[in-house]
Amino acid sequence: MGFEQSHAEFIEHHLGARTGERRGRLERGHSHGEKLFLENVWCPLYGNFDGLHPEFEIVDFRGKSYFADFMFRMGFLKFVIEIKGFNSHVKEMDRHKFCADANRELYMQGLGYRVLSVAYDSIANHPEQVVVLFRMILSQFQSTLASPDVRMGVFEKEIVRLALTLPRRIRPKDVESHFPANHRTAVAWLRAMVAKGWLSPVHAHPGSKVLEYELRQDRLSFF
Structure with missing residues (x-):
């Protein structure tokens, strides 16, 4: 089934379950x-719309209904997804609207929603980056978003996230202080990730001892 048909059925399903202003x-x-978010980001990430609710109603801190672009439910977890265009969310926003927008996001966080905001321009021009970022976030809460041959364990995911935050290549001492772990364990984890193709060992010169490991950028699409 192509995207257009899947999308039409997805919207028709939710329209059929709603009345009044929620339907309108x-x-x-x-x-x-x-729609572009679903086509460029969500479908490449998940391939279906299970657990996803468009124009989801939330009563805000003022007692007024607010409609989030999407709400995604993963078990007991709830994620609010907002598509933000430059004109509507930045260029045309005054101080009052800016404060209200920030307070609304804080309120939703307080209600237990995890708020994920994404720029329209990123969806339109660099969707592959948004897919990687969403996968990085959502993969923390489920076993895998990838195929079984690239499945990552909890420690491996955390090491990748650690490597992404460093301004240089990752070293065993970084892993030792982050978890914490002893040197032998840190080296063993890093070597295991080299064997699985997530990291590449870096030699100062041929035959030298490996002191650093480099994250393989071609594997981030599976993270």
């Missing part, structure tokens, strides 16, 4: 940006 908001609010 879906008809009016689900537009080009939201």
Whole structure:
């Protein structure tokens, strides 16, 4: 089934389950940006719309209904996904709207929603980057978003995240202080990730001892 048909069935399903303003908001609010997010980011990431709710109603801290672009439910976890265009969320926003927007996000966090905001321009121009970033976030809460042959364990995922935060190549001492772990264990973890293709050993010169490991950028699409 192609994207257009899958998308049409997804929206029709939610329209059929709604009445009144909740239905009207879906008809009016689900537009080009939201559809492009589904096509360029969500489908490459998941391949289906299970657990995803468009134009999801949340009563905000003022007692007024607010409609998030999407709400994704993963077990007991709830994620709010917001597609932010430059004109509507930055260029045309005054101080009052900016404060209200920030307070709303804090309130949703307080209700237990994890808020994921993404720029429309990123979805349109660099969707592969958004896919990687969403996978990095969501993979923390489920066993894998990739195929079994590239499945990562908890420690491996955390080492990749650690490597991404460093301004240089990762070293055993970084792993030792992060977990914490002894030197032998840190080296064993890093070598195991080399064997699985996640890291590459770095030699100062041929035959020298490996002191650093480099993250393989071609593998990040599976993280």
